[in-house]
Amino acid sequence: MSGGVDSSVVAGMLHRRGLPIVGLTMQLWNQRRLPELTPESGPTGRCCSLDDVYDARYVAQHLGIPYYVVNFEQRFEEQVVKPFIDEYLAGRTPIPCTLCNNFIKFDQFLDMAAGVGAEIIATGHYARISYDGSTGRYQMRKSVDAAKDQTYFLFGLEQEQLARTQFPLGEFTKPQVRELARDLGLPVAEKPDSQEICFVPNGDYAGFIDAYFREQGITPEHTRGEILDREGHVLGEHSGVHHFTVGQRRGLRISAAEPLYVIATEPASQRVIVGRNDELLRARLIANGVNWISIPPIASVRAQVKIRNKHAAAWATVYPTDTARRVEVHFDEPQRAVTPGQGAVFYDGDLVLGGGWIE
């Protein structure tokens, strides 16, 4: 229970069905850390803020269910925040929400829940899980509300995790969920949705990394580098490759005849390569750490592949390499800004076949 509408409605729905439930809120990040990032209005409206815990506790009290806040701060820092920073410094663009799902929510949190006697965890994610008796596999589908669908962040869930997880909101649209919240009399029914990466205020991940280093007393190895075009002409300077992601246009501070975009970053040489929009197009990618969800690994498969959350999935053929955990994706049409560190998630319509990390 994050204190938001979605997980509160989940609690309310399950409680209404008469199921014995326990509410848990994960304390993932201490919002008093890195005070220089906190807006003057205070750290409200962000995950793990005291206001959100207050709301979650209020909902639990409203429903009359046992409720606890559990401390996952250390685990979150080790398994999400540090890898998130390392990925940026290595010139990739990580998805902390997927790391959190894979290593915290559907791993250590699931185990803690089981340890206190909860056979199933239910969360407010927008996705659907079903069991296919013919193949003996749990399958995952996009949520009914296409705009809210979160399957892109859930590609790492394995069969054993899916067996112990429920996403009751997958069958509903967001307006229906709000209606349910009002119907259940939940005190958070009108609370605005949260958007950003929970521990990074205002989406300023580079500012977060800099502040984290200051807090830890780490002097970054690289604080400047050159911006070049593909022919090697130096066009400008920058203050560290972690400020850039493939496809980015903002923050280059270069005047050119036509708009320039980041095409690649090279952490070893601290070079940022820029070019025209059409230079961002790629017909192939390689994904590793692939998890097959709704189907077992097979020779090759036609799929619609999403390469970032807001990407409209594009037709491609997914070929296994020497292992099913590493695949080559051949798009029918070249795709813009294939970004290392992001996920490539394979769909057959609504069905989530699987996904992996873009190399």
Next chain:
Amino acid sequence: MQRFYFDHNATTPVSPAVLEVLLPALLEVYGNASSIHQDGQLAKQKLELARRQTAGLLHCDPKEVVFLSGGTEADNLAILGTVRNHPAAPKHVITTAIEHPAVLNPCRELEREGVEVTYVPVGSDGVVDPKDIRRALRPETVLISVMHANNELGTIQPIEQISPIAREAGVLLHVDGVQAAGKIAVDVRELDVDLYSISGHKLYAPKGIGALYVKKGTPLAPIQFGGKHERERRPGTENVPGAVALGAAAARSAAELSEESSRLAALRDRLENGILARVPSSGVNGVHSHRTPNTTNVYFDGLEGEALVISLDLKGFAVSSGSACSSGAVEPSHVLIAIGLPRERARASLRFSLGQSNNEEQVDALISAVTESVAQLRKLSPTYTASV
């Protein structure tokens, strides 16, 4: 579901005997103790009776008892009220690494004001070595603050060996006795301390009342400003019903202390022996020290204490782990880290603190519940492999 309460170091319920005097005090003793009229005089009489009863528990003169809101205020007044107004410059304070935040944080505040503070470490037994206090002394030291009994381990600190050191150096000695009063005999004259904090809700009085013993002649300035209450040491209309309750609790505690403490010690030993016999890879933190009779702190390797607290709570048993942070989540205990426990073991430790309501039957039920919960949690623990 029936509930069993094993968290008396966090707080205690108001005892029926205390409630018996508290209710009429709330209903009938409504006068302001500073007023001239008879309603005020009645309140004043009740207040002074409570002061005598409280002084009886501590073995001091009633005039040396200042009523205030609780343990935190008592610690703040003792530390800030003596150090801030001390004429010395520079100033230095000695305390220990295992104090309650109500002592540690006023010390941090003093540091921000330019006072130097030494946080004396403790050994793995959870007890401060008086020699370390002596070594920390400086010519500019003005205050030593050491707790009497630790809230998490129950370990009793050698105050009677520290007070001669303070005396010899001409330094004030404050003792946070919140976890000692009502559990072990306290004689502030014999201990030879200058300031001693107690809290009502740790000894079956309600929340919101506490007291500070201030030895006659101790230079203490108020830290809040208002009327001339409590001999100009603590302004604010006196909480007479609270004081009445504290006085009754103190009187009762003083009368029943020796019998109740041996009863609790036997229950505590039963609990420890039962757990150690039935739960593998468990042990008692600070076991070899002199401890308060009601407290035990047990580690269960390979699990999260937080999950065990939740599991036991869902079975009806109230116990605690670490210290609660502002969200209500549990932070690893600074006390367990200070006695040198590895982080994992500190996180895998639980405190059981017994009290009036507990009996053998409850303790046996707790042992069974702990055994069952630990086994269930360890089954899922990536770090625990049963030792053969």
